[in-house]
Amino acid sequence: MSYYSSTSTEQATFPSGGSSYPSSLSETMEGYEYDFVPPPEPRYECPICLLILREPRQTKCGHRFCRDCILRALRDSSARCPVDNEGLTEADLFPDNFAKREILNFDIRCPNNKDGCEKILPLGKLQLHLGECPLALTPCPNKCASIVPRRDMADHVENHCDLRAISCANCCANVKATDMLDHMNVCPKAH
Template sequence: MSTSTREISKDELIYVPISEDEENPKYGGLKKELLVRDLSDLEEKYVVCCSCKGVLRGTMFTEKGYKCSNCVKGDDKNTVGVEQPAIDTIEVFCPMRHKGCERKETISTIEDHLANCEFYPVACELNCEKLLLPDEVEEHVQNECENRMVGCAYCSDNLKVADMDNHLLECTEHPVMCPNDCQPNEMKRKELEQHINKECKLAVVNCVYSHSGCEVNLARNEMVEHENVYQSEHLRCLNSYIKRLESTIMRNTNGTIVMQINELESKLKGGQEVRLESEPFYVCLYKCQAIIELNDRSRKVIGVYVRVVKGEWDDELKWPFNGRFTFSMINKKKENRNKIRSVEVRGEDDKNFHKPDDDVKPGRGFTVFASHDLVRQAKFSGGDSLLLKICVEPYSTQLY
């Protein structure tokens, strides 16, 4: 058995190539040089295809001459089949003669020989597109083919050899080195994030008082000394932080705002979309904003929404946001006839209520809260104005 294998080129095959398509190669007749006798005493036009120049196979007669059936094109005229018993009896050398096969066969029997010829290449059974000699196949499939399946040395995954390098770049069990070159330095990839975030003594971390204003970043093993040396400065930062926090809470514990739309009738009749946004307001330290749209999406309806926007306390809050938005349209004459609708927000299912970034996210509410006709008929617009009360109720105010 061979200790190594090599790919056989298509030039070593028995057929003359007539197509350059590597994925779907097409072959014409047998190679002319395989003929045992030369054609000096034969009429070559009856033996050799005028297109591929190989020995005729499935002979067809066209106005251009004799062609193999595979070589006939759609524009060939007067195409008729021709019996070729005389051609089938012509002897040819095995195309693997240069590799050591001494057999001679007729054109009609050569393919039967090739099916068992020890020198004729066969395709890899794992579909790697390589052609191999029969006695090389086993070695190739077991030890060389990139399509053979192997197990990862670090996890339980089985995959192709060709895919192993990419797998090792992601394998959670693969050993990796801490980028901070700490000791011990080697661990599983799945442990690296936890190590850097919680354990690595050389990882650069923020001071525990960073939320209060301290901007120092040091290696974890240097931070203890920093905290001890700067205790009085940290206390001042913390006191200032607490005062700002108390001030914000006192200003925003209610979570309810009222928006008044004046000159309502002219806005409704205008037909153009009118969008009103409230000043941002805090609710349990979450910064929110209410939006009202008249003629929402060019329809005669009023839409109402609330969104969470980037705020001062986002780093201290628990995310995503979960809560309830309640929208009330005030009937100025009959308070018990207010129109009220609520919507529940579950941030786990809505990425728009994860921790805000610089991109303003869409809100949550009702595209159709009330029609213009309802606003007029139910006297919600008394005095040509409309009052809408929006209440935001977070389910949790837990800080990190």
């Protein structure tokens, strides 16, 4: 079995189910790109990113956009609505909590369905499910660079992690797996 390695995390690299925002100003979050069951009506799509609205904002001219998509569009354009070109500022945007509630109740397939998870759940419950899904990728608790499916973590920590503690057969000292060869050169009972 192969294990994945990573040097960065994406909210442990999973899109959030609603209320979290990018960790930096330069990072933006477009709409939701999940396998919705059934697919939502087109009115729930952002006209900018063409995905399902994330943190929907409605304009004074009645159009809906993802929060980050419309803010980026207003900064990059001449303060105009991308749909009808009407003058628009950030003050002309307001949260569309009704649409947000509806979207968070839409059913999706678990993002790990390609790996075998057959769970279908409301979008708003995704983070809770990912915290339990046996196929969700999780970082190694030993803080090695590996990210493995939750169901394989015990095997990884016990048998594959470079930072796992191994007991020296000669002196019984606990040594990191990566340091065992060096330890054998200095082990007082190895010779």
